[in-house]
Amino acid sequence: xxxxxxxxxxxxxxxxxxxxxxxxxxxxxxxxxxxxxxxxxxxxxxxxxxxxxxxxxxxxxxxxxxxxxxxxxxxxxxxxxxxxxxxxxxxxxxxxxxxxxxxxxxxxxxxxxxxxxxxxxxxxxxxxxxxxxxxxxxxxxxxxxxxxxxxxxxxxxxxxxxxxxxxxxxxxxxxxxxxxxxxxxxxxxxxxxxxxxxxxxxxxxxxxxxxxxxxxxxxxxxxxxxxxxxxxxxxxxxxxxxxxxxxxxxxxxxxxx
Amino acid sequence: xxxxxxxxxxxxxxxxxxxxxxxxxxxxxxxxxxxxxxxxxxxxxxxxxxxxxxxxxxxxxxxxxxxxxxxxxxxxxxxxxxxxxxxxxxxxxxxxxxxxxxxxxxxxxxxxxxxxxxxxxxxxxxxxxxxxxxxxxxxxxxxxxxxxxxxxxxxxxxxxxxxxxxxxxxxxxxxxxxxxxxxxxxxxxxxxxxxxxxxxxxxxxx
Numbered sequence: 001x002x003x004x005x006x007x008x009x010x011x012x013x014x015x016x017x018x019x020x021x022x023x024x025x026x027x028x029x030x031x032x033x034x035x036x037x038x039x040x041x042x043x044x045x046x047x048x049x050x051x052x053x054x055x056x057x058x059x060x061x062x063x064x065x066x067x068x069x070x071x072x073x074x075x076x077x078x079x080x081x082x083x084x085x086x087x088x089x090x091x092x093x094x095x096x097x098x099x100x101x102x103x104x105x106x107x108x109x110x111x112x113x114x115x116x117x118x119x120x121x122x123x124x125x126x127x128x129x130x131x132x133x134x135x136x137x138x139x140x141x142x143x144x145x146x147x148x149x150x151x152x153x154x155x156x157x158x159x160x161x162x163x164x165x166x167x168x169x170x171x172x173x174x175x176x177x178x179x180x181x182x183x184x185x186x187x188x189x190x191x192x193x194x195x196x197x198x199x200x201x202x203x204x205x206x207x208x209x210x211x212x213x214x215x216x217x218x219x220x221x222x223x224x225x226x227x228x229x230x231x232x233x234x235x236x237x238x239x240x241x242x243x244x245x246x247x248x249x250x251x252x253x254x255x256x257x
Numbered sequence: 258x259x260x261x262x263x264x265x266x267x268x269x270x271x272x273x274x275x276x277x278x279x280x281x282x283x284x285x286x287x288x289x290x291x292x293x294x295x296x297x298x299x300x301x302x303x304x305x306x307x308x309x310x311x312x313x314x315x316x317x318x319x320x321x322x323x324x325x326x327x328x329x330x331x332x333x334x335x336x337x338x339x340x341x342x343x344x345x346x347x348x349x350x351x352x353x354x355x356x357x358x359x360x361x362x363x364x365x366x367x368x369x370x371x372x373x374x375x376x377x378x379x380x381x382x383x384x385x386x387x388x389x390x391x392x393x394x395x396x397x398x399x400x401x402x403x404x405x406x407x408x409x410x411x412x413x414x415x416x417x418x419x420x421x422x423x424x425x426x427x428x429x430x431x432x433x434x435x436x437x438x439x440x441x442x443x444x445x446x447x448x449x450x451x452x453x454x455x456x457x458x459x460x461x462x463x
Contacts, residue, residue: 051415
């Protein structure tokens with residue numbers, strides 16, 4: 001670039017009509033001597049014009065959007081509706097789990113059915129949420145893990161499930177529920193390339209008694225759960241038992257390197 | 258009902274009694290009214306349409322943005338002053354966050370389908386057909402830009418935000434806006450030159 005002060009930024013500012021008269025004249029003088037640059041600038045101006053011609057008609061379209069001044073209430077209503085919708089599935093799952101407990105639950109600990117239930121419920125509630133599956137996206141993983149660790153009161157790690165083809169989607173905090181007491185509960189959600197999702201629920205356990213993997217199922221959703229040190233884990237997903245077990249083992253290995 | 262509880266309730270809670278059944282239009286102590294927000298819908302929709310390439314995804318994105326903006330309205334005055342243009346930039350910031358946090362998955366699927374569906378046909382004879390083809394090319398080219406470049410080129414080129422406002426909306430330094438803008442425009446130019454419109458397609462729009 002030859003002339004003083006005419007650089008790439010100035011050319012874009014010229015395209016966007018963000019220059020004062022002196023600067024504009026300087027750019028025009030520069031463009032007069034550089035036909036290639038002038039063609040480029042003309043193309044950029046044409047892009048802006050084409051964007052307007054393509055999308056300005058949207059301004060006049062009729063639409064049904066409105067500001068819902070009760071948005072907060074509406075959102076929680078949506079969540080409750082969803083939870084309600086899955087209550088029947090859960091009840092069925094609990095019934096199945098109860099009937100099948102001799103088969104799957106080797107040593108029923110008092111807290112474990114609670115964590116499994118909660119994982120299934122949370123998984124079912126957020127699985128269909130295309131737009132808001134998580135409160136904090138994986139892009140902010142450090143923030144997410146820090147935030148959840150703080151709320152749980154112990155250092156949490158988000159295991160990498162890349163070996164099984166799953167990427168961390170993000171996480172959210174769930175209210176404490178059931179036998180788990182008052183400690184908050186963290187939910188991490190993972191997704192693979194096909195859009196299949198797994199939910200990993202983590203909560204503080206006070207028993208400090210490690211357990212083996214246990215499996216339970218509610219409807220299509222299977223859940224493996226176990227206690228490892230200060231945390232109880234429950235991995236829920238709509239996978240067959242063997243596949244889910246493989247991911248559960250991966251979680252365990254990742255957390256106990 | 259307990260009314261004085263040492264300021265423990267958050268600002269939104271405190272405002273709820275004033276909302277009643279329909280708070281729209283009532284002057285609030287918050288940063289803006291529902292009517293002020295409503296007035297921005299057409300331009301938020303326009304940006305969302307260009308960003309997502311699909312009417313359905315765009316309206317979902319806009320509705321989520323409105324909800325989030327309304328819930329967060331208490332933050333607005335403190336952060337951004339009260340000029341209308343600044344409210345607009347703030348709303349684009351809200352939309353940016355909703356977009357990068359939530360819509361990605363929908364949009365990716367949409368764009369794959371629609372990319373195939375909207376693949377530009379060769380420009381036919383006649384000005385109108387040629388113009389249509391040029392627009393189809395532009396839409397297809399936009400979808401091939403990385404999100405971060407498409408956002409910048411749309412905020413600046415379509416929504417006519419200043420570079421500083423775009424930087425604010427995207428929460429990046431202004432230098433990043435400039436470099437993304439330069440890359441986006443050059444990439445668009447290459448894509449359009451490769452496309453059916455050829456060098457005389459879009460350029461002739463001028």
